[in-house]
Amino acid sequence: MNIAKTQLFYLAALSMLGFVATDMYLPAFKVLEDHFSTGPESIALSLSIFLAGMASGQLLWGLAADKFGPRNTLAAGLVLFSLASLGLGFSQEVWQLLGLRFIQAIGVCAPAVIWQAMVIKRYSSSASQQIFATIMPLVALSPAIAPQLGVFLMSHFGWSSIFIFLTVVGAALTVVTLTQAKDQAAEEPKTTSITQDIKALFSSRVYLGNVLMFAMASACFFAYLTGMPEIMTKLGYDAKDIGLSFIPQTIAFMAGGYFGKRYVAKLGDAKVLKVLLALFSVSSIVMFIASHMAISTIWPVLIPFCFIAVANGALYPIVVNRALSSCKNSPATAAGLQNSLQICISGLASALVAAYASQALPTTGIVAVLCMAGLLGGYFLSTSKQAVTSELLEDN
Numbered sequence: 001m002n003i004a005k006t007q008l009f010y011l012a013a014l015s016m017l018g019f020v021a022t023d024m025y026l027p028a029f030k031v032l033e034d035h036f037s038t039g040p041e042s043i044a045l046s047l048s049i050f051l052a053g054m055a056s057g058q059l060l061w062g063l064a065a066d067k068f069g070p071r072n073t074l075a076a077g078l079v080l081f082s083l084a085s086l087g088l089g090f091s092q093e094v095w096q097l098l099g100l101r102f103i104q105a106i107g108v109c110a111p112a113v114i115w116q117a118m119v120i121k122r123y124s125s126s127a128s129q130q131i132f133a134t135i136m137p138l139v140a141l142s143p144a145i146a147p148q149l150g151v152f153l154m155s156h157f158g159w160s161s162i163f164i165f166l167t168v169v170g171a172a173l174t175v176v177t178l179t180q181a182k183d184q185a186a187e188e189p190k191t192t193s194i195t196q197d198i199k200a201l202f203s204s205r206v207y208l209g210n211v212l213m214f215a216m217a218s219a220c221f222f223a224y225l226t227g228m229p230e231i232m233t234k235l236g237y238d239a240k241d242i243g244l245s246f247i248p249q250t251i252a253f254m255a256g257g258y259f260g261k262r263y264v265a266k267l268g269d270a271k272v273l274k275v276l277l278a279l280f281s282v283s284s285i286v287m288f289i290a291s292h293m294a295i296s297t298i299w300p301v302l303i304p305f306c307f308i309a310v311a312n313g314a315l316y317p318i319v320v321n322r323a324l325s326s327c328k329n330s331p332a333t334a335a336g337l338q339n340s341l342q343i344c345i346s347g348l349a350s351a352l353v354a355a356y357a358s359q360a361l362p363t364t365g366i367v368a369v370l371c372m373a374g375l376l377g378g379y380f381l382s383t384s385k386q387a388v389t390s391e392l393l394e395d396n
Contacts, residue, residue, distance in 0.1 A: 010176055012135045014074075014115035017173070018108045019142035021081075021166055022050060024150040028159040035159065036094040043094075046101045053105025054112070055343040061110045062117070062336020063194055070114045070121070070332060075177045077110020082170030089163035104166075111173070113339055117332035120324045128325065129269060130261060132317035137257025140250050140313070197330040201337055209382025210323035215342040216374035217280065217312045217319075219349035220367065224249075224305055226350040227364035230357050232298055245302060252309035260314025269318045276311045276318075277379055283307040284372040291365025301361070308368070322382070 025032075032043050065073040084104035091097050119128045153161040201207055225246075232242045264272050283304040290300035320338070327334035349367050356363040 008131070008134065010173075011115050011119065011131070012138050013169075013173060014111035015135050016139055016142050017081075017169065018054060018105075018112045019139055020146045020149075020169075021085075021104060021108050022047070022054075023142060023146035024153075024166070025159070025162050026147050027151045028154050028162060031154065031159045032097070036092075036097060038094045042098070046097050049098055050101045050105040051343070051347070053102045054109060055340060055347065057106040057109035058113045058339040058343075059333070059336040062113045062330075062332040062334070063197075065110075065114050065117055065332030065336075066197065066330045067194075069182070070118050071177060071180050071182060073332075074110050074114045074118075075174055077107050077114070078170050078174040078177060079107075081107030081110070082167050082174065083107075085163045085166040085170055089160040089167065107170075109336075109339075113336045114332055116320065116324060116335040120321075120328060120331040120335075125321065125325045129264060129317060129321040132321050133257055133261035133264065133314075136316050136320075137254040137313055140253040140257075194333075197333050198337070200330070201327060201334055204326055205384055206326040206382050207323050207334065209378045209380070209384075210319040210326075211338045211341055212378030212381065213319045213375050214316065214323065214338065215345040216371045216378060217315055218342050219346045219374075220280075220284070220308060220371035221312060222346040223349040223353045223364055223367040223371070224308075226353040227357075227360040228298075230360040231301070231364065234360070235296065235298060237298065245298060248302065248306050249309040252306040253313040256310035256313025256315075257317065258313075259310075260317065263314075264318065269322070272314065273318050273379070276315045277376065280308055280311040280315070280375060281372050283311065284368045288365040288369045291361045291368075295361075301364075319378075 026047075029040065029043050032046075033040060036042070061073060061077055064076075081104055084100045084107055087100045088097065088104065091100060116132075119131050123131060149165075150162050153165055228245065229242050232245060237245075260272060260276070287301055287304040287308070290304065293300070295301070323338055324331050324334050349371065352367055353360060353363050
């Protein structure tokens with residue numbers, strides 16, 4: 001894989017920025033309540049608004065990147081993110097917090113989408129798969145590292161330093177982006193329209209099948225994260241125990257990414273993907289059975305979920321690379337649509353568990369099995385005879 005370490009670090013920073021911006025200010029919720037003289041509902045709403053911006057902005061940035069070129073479009077998104085972050089650091093009213101968080105989310109959608117398109121455009125399919133496998137496990141560290149960094153900044157420099165830090169990071173990434181080579185896409189006009197690009201994506205079984213696998217695997221993760229605090233509270237665990245319970249799954253996800261990368265290089269992604277589907281399916285069924293038993297400890301649920309996390313860590317790079325590699329004419333649009341669908345489906349799974357929070361344990365088990373069914377459905381869709389035939393025709 002021929003890629004400089006500095007370039008790999010740059011792409012990793014772009015991929016993690018959205019997650020860092022999501023989680024870094026979470027420890028400051030109580031301080032923000034006091035600063036804005038409001039209740040917890042308004043501060044919590046700022047997170048919901050941010051996620052709504054993330055869900056709605058990714059496809060738009062993808063379309064723009066394919067039309068105007070990734071470099072300039074990415075720079076514009078990073079500038080918007082940096083300006084919104086700077087405004088958040090000096091906001092005085094809660095409506096400013098809410099409005100700027102939405103704008104910040106719209107801006108950070110650009111790197112979330114375009115880094116994937118940059119990988120697809122610049123590298124071969126085998127090399128891009130290895131890059132995704134290197135970078136994606138690092139994203140799992142964001143929820144663990146970002147809040148701790150937020151605590152450090154807040155305790156030493158005040159809550160506004162969190163958003164000032166994000167401003168500096170956004171500005172630095174903007175400078176690096178502008179030093180990147182000019183995109184060929186920016187010099188050559190596209191021969192297809194937006195409508196044609198979207199229609200082509202929805203008519204591609206390979207693309208839709210792999211996106212469905214990505215979304216369903218992610219939805220299982222979100223459902224678990226939503227249900228786990230309530231499940232552990234009912235089992236008698238305290239807040240510290242709940243926080244510590246997320247460490248094993250993070251390690252498992254990263255281990256999956258590491259071993260997935262190694263075995264894909266040796267055996268090919270097709271064989272590894274089948275093993276991962278089997279691991280995900282068996283783990284989901286075990287988790288479903290455990291969730292409908294009278295358990296007194298979290299381990300009967302946590303252990304099978306850690307195996308799901310291993311499967312996800314190795315599966316994400318494979319299916320993302322397969323999906324985007326099938327759409328080399330419009331990779332940013334494909335990445336934007338993929339990420340939007342992933343967030344929407346994951347959000348629905350999370351909302352379903354939240355709606356039945358009083359029965360969080362069995363509901364989480366049911367959602368895990370539903371996600372397994374969707375995952376297998378996506379696999380069969382992407383590997384059907386029609387999908388394979390269509391892919392061969394496009395390659396020729």
